[in-house]
Amino acid sequence: MVSGSSGQDLSYLEKYNYFHGPMPLNLKEPADMEEAIEEMQDFLGLPVTGELDAETMAKIRGPRCGVADFIGPRKNSKLVRRRKRYALSGQKWSKKSLKYSIKNYTPDLPKSDVSRIMKNALQVWADKTPLTFTETSRGSSDIDILFARNEHGDGYDFDGEGGTLAHAYFPGAGIGGDAHFDDDEYFTHNSYRGTNLLIVAAHELGHSLGLAHSSDENALMAPYYQGYQQGFRLSYDDVRGIQELYGRAPQNKPKPPSRPNTPNRPPQRPEQPQWPEQRPGQPGQPDWPQWPPRRPEQPPHRPGNPELPPHRPGNPELPPHRPGNPGQPPQGPDLCAATFQAAMHFDGMVYLFQGSQYWMMEENGVIPPGYPKLITSNWINAPTNIDAAITLPSTENVAFFKGNKWYEYRGSFLFRQGDLASLGLPMNVRRLDAALIWEANNMPYFFTGRDYYRYNERLGRVDRGYPKPITPNWVGIPGNVNAAFGYQGFTYIIKGQSYYKFDNNAVRAVAGPRDFGADVLNCRVRRGLLRAMNLKAGSGVDKYTAQLTTVLFSLIFTLGYLLLL
Template sequence: MVVTSFKFLTYLGEFGYIHDASREAGPAGLTSKEAYTAAIKRLQRFAHLPETGVVDRRTLELMERPRCGNKDELDETQDSSRRRHKRYVTANSKWEKNDLTYRIENTTPDLSPGRVRRILSDAFKVWSVVTPLTFTEVMHSDADILIQFSEGYHDDGYPFDGKGSVLAHAFFPGNSKGGDTHFDDAETWTFNSTDGVDLFMVAAHEFGHALGLAHSSNTEALMYPWYQGYTDNFRLPYDDVQGIQTLYGSPSNRLPNTPRPPIVVPDNRDRDRGGEAPITPRPTHPPTKDDTPCTGNIDAITVIRKEIFFFKGSKFWRRGPNGLAAKPTEISKFWYNLPSDGIDALYERSDGKITFFKGDRFWVFSSNHMVTNFPVEGRRITELGVGKNVKKIDAVFTWPYNKRTYLVTGDMYWKLNAKEDFIEYDYPRDMSIWKNVPVPLDSAFKYWDGKTYFLKGDQYWEFYDNKMRTRKKDGRPIGRLLGCHNGELKSDMTLRLSDDPDDNEDDDKESGYKHT
């Protein structure tokens, strides 16, 4: 029997997730629930969604996003450890020369012909600055790469579907149509704008196909199949640089008499705005009000070398076995180069180093000094394998049950590998596995007593490892966890959670461990 709608099956077949389906056959060859579930999981794995095997909310939203019309080449022959660090995929063909030509057969009415020409030239420069390749526009029809704007059927066997969904497609290098690049003129093509579809970003992606790159599962890569929108001051991500240099080498392979294109990309986009585009500094925010942690809403908390560190706004407090340190400390005055307005999460790694998270970046410190050669502006969390759509990490903790570290954002979580430098391949997963843990979290950590605690608002929850649920469904006042009395932190208070008369009470006796 057919297990789902024609729409979903068509999508899976069109983009390479159903291997025995085609546009002509439709869903006729796919009749088992198992095959459909496996195809959905392949899509979810490629896009870094929880592998539920059903078209849930996240998967449906993904299917509705505009994207490239080329199929997603699933490189399932590699083992998971290689896939984690190498997301780019190369096609089976490449150009056997470095000096390529292109011809623009027509342009879109949405932009002036001159502007289209400059945008496409800049899109080629994205690839020429990192390779020996050069690109020259010509007016004759025997150019290597032919570029056109079309609607619906346009004599290549891959008709466009109208506004939305498929934006463009391109052919891999080869004879006949090899390298040819087509844009759906039903779209509203724009320039340097978040409105419509940015022609530069789509063209740069499609030219990657025209040079021999398939789709990447790296959510930050240019070759990620789903449209990522306008990006100011674009620079080619590392995953794409690795992929294209695997095919053509680095610029050092360029012949001495071949001129090297300018490094600044895209220069014409800046000139069209009337001069050099100003560099936008990273936004700063004034420090938040110095509010006592006893009221809750803790930004981050962890244990470092037997002391509890808890962070709120621009300051942190620390409490050891013998009580509270005298005063709170400015974060940026103790850990130099951390953001002055606070952090989102932190944890102490197995090697004793401390990782801090703020927004879409992270920093690694040894004691209160940044590790050698670590960039002061931090590294993007996408380098850990987290998807580009994730804007911050809510909580991070090392689970005593298996001594592995988990990152939490909203209702999703990831597990870091044993080296703590990349997430495991089959993540993210849904936080509902951690029964009764509230989402989104403020923080989480492993306490002195070896147990895991989750914090949200002015409450905390103790977690039962062997039962995969919280001890009680309702939280307890956070002040007790931090050593507060009458709304104030007390320096002479030592924490004895076992003093709680309700410690031996359980909300229910449900058990059953779930793999996390």
Template sequence: MEKYGYLEAIPGDQIDNRVFGYVDLINSLKDVQVLLRVNQTGRLDDETMDAIRRPRCGVKDDVKQQHINSLDEAAVRVRRYALKWNKWNKKLLTYRLLNYPSNCDLTKDQVDDAIHRAFKRYGDISRLRFKAVKGDEYADIYMKFMTGMHGDGYPFDGPNGTVAHAYLPDGRYGDFDGDVHFDDSEDFTHEEYKGYNLYQVALHEIGHSLGLEHSWVEGAVMIPDYAGYNPEYTLGYDDIRAIQLLYGSGVKSSSDKQNSDAECNRAFDAAIMIDGELHIFKNRLYWRTARLSKLLSPIEGESIRKRFPKLPRYIDAGYQRPQDGKIVFFKGSQYWVYDNDTLDANYPRPVSELGLPDKIDAAMMLKYYNKTYFFKNDQVWRYDEFNETMDHGYPSDTEVVWEGIPPPVHAAFDFNDGYTYFVQFKKYFRYNNLHRNADPGFPRYFGQDFIGCE
């Protein structure tokens, strides 16, 4: 717990005099259990001990940054992305492999391939570009295989303990910023279930080199422990979102953008605020944006099924619940509930159990009041998330509740600029929450302003 950042480390000659606060110790152990994805018992049970013994990355778990104290579970669910906003201030990064492993059967070509593929994976989903350099050429990121004490104050511990470690690009480590060290006492492999797959280890450590912290999200590359060889191993949604928040998503050429404008400047199925970003859905695809015309997704969109497995196409509406951060989708007579990218058990369920009609047009969560509004035709329902009941006096006329907003409402969302937006076909209205009426100068084209279509 001291080694990986859960308890403050103290000199060895003072350990006998150390006084533990019982509550602090139990909460710290629960934090360990969250990062290692086991039940938060606060006890050193068998499941926890097995998880602690798993080989892992040597980078400390930033407990304060993760907000993973068990008393703040809602914050854990809402804040997903494992980053602290330390990043490189350029988009072209060079890297240099200083040596090759001596304790395994990997060829030099296999090592080069594993490192190249790991860097390429981050380049595929972001605006970053990477170039390998050799000889005496300067590199931003140096990579080396070493054992025991190796000059950085963080010695390796032999086989099957700390497999590798890396340094964030935050200026705290001087010449080590961004560097990656592999424990040369480990048995690194290429495409085998034994030992440690070098591509998987490198993909994780390069994440640190680019600014990512450890994640508690199952399936993320940035979980702290080595999960075993997986032929399908790749970046998870949590990893991709974190990198794209730091460096932007991959962008198409201007000619590709023009060919996609007709596709994105149209009527959409739903618009949902998820983790502070607007997700815009259409058929099999969705787009993400955090500011007007500042698209985070590729202009051609992202696959809904890759982000939300088992979710049907052409959804009607959705929103993110304030009490637990789960995402609720509606289609026809059913609704689905996702914890990040995992569908909750026993879903889908009937919409009628919420007191709503089938085929609703839109849903919108107002976090200030803990209320969710549902729209269909010219009617609006208001749901109390705290009491899990429909408010008295609803449904009501949309124009009575939202002055100046004409029905029907096909999508609605409370954006991060302080305004509430209502989408109708290809256009949208902006609602002034201070004056409690629709702003003049609307409607405008939704795809043009929010996605950046021509």
């Protein structure tokens, strides 16, 4: 097993803190080494064999961050799979406004590019938190950024090109928070060549803010370099971790200008295959997408409800990215008369779909000016008259469902597509009525007719025993619904122009059926305005009275809108 491996390969386990206890490497027992290899394989998402096999060796010899995968002393324990993927270092900044200083620059890129990249790398964290960052060239700073080669004064030498790309220190005094980059790497910008500095810097600065390595291979904070990604964004796992440390960004936090080196385009190369390929050496894995990321454990069954765990207070919102390039508002149906075909919670907003158009609803039911917009103005060549829509928490991508097909969009561009059977749904399911990611367990649920399905991302198929009837499992919710979305601990189910409010903690409807337009969209005033605008002189009210009524309702509506802002 271990005997055929080099000392360098085994020292990897020691360097990244997979061993339990301080015993020197040459005194480790074979059982200790096997346990360490198993923990490493489990953490990195590899088949757990306890051997340094070919797949494991290929992984550990790849470029990565120099920070250990486990922080602090290890306890003697058997292999335990973590349900929560992100990890915290136990250290954080006590203030929200931080200063950073770039001490020197790599010769690989212009200084202006390096400055902009570091600013953008910090901004991806600032966008999700109350944190703000200011670059300074004078006085003290919280985070020092340094490019260096080999030995550079901190006792953690770099190793030349490849291997360790960079390392950083968790928040604290002195060297705490500093980030060091191996200048033997060839750092690039907006290119698949070399090592993309933005990706590496955003990862290292995550450590500077207090995040440890994540075992979610899709997370930025996973230990291995993931390559250049156009349209790079934090994963759901990254957002959950940083918001556990610092909380969410306040709603009134100013938005920075668009980052020129993170365009809203798909992050994969054009030649990437349309379906995730099975990883070599890992037989039996399904070839359909895993939405959201696989969890190592099955949520516990709770009889008498939709087999969902109770709501976890403080569960953060799904990490957002609002699509750009809004189109001109088309002529379309009135919002308050619409019967929505699909809905989703996205970027802290609720998106409502009908026909070829959609509305974006802010808090308190406010619809900003310019809506409805064409679906295709934000999601290029997207289907219209969709049946359902969800935001995928693992990738922040949007998935539309129409008929027996689904379409996954990354930013504004189609990333991949497939049929419902590829997600493990039975062949007799020809369309969905609604879909949602249930906030309490972050799993996809599909509604069709009077039944619903729960998709198990770990097994890559619908769970055994499904479909189940919506009633009585979703207490108080009818069948044949139109749309659904989760928001702030509740699930909203739309049927026709009515809605039901489902408490995720009580696992039952607490309101409904109620008028969705009147309660959620503030349509009472708007409907009064529309009635006034439709008054005719021949209806028994002269045109001057009608015009005056219209003006009064307009003023009331405008005042109500301003009060809600």
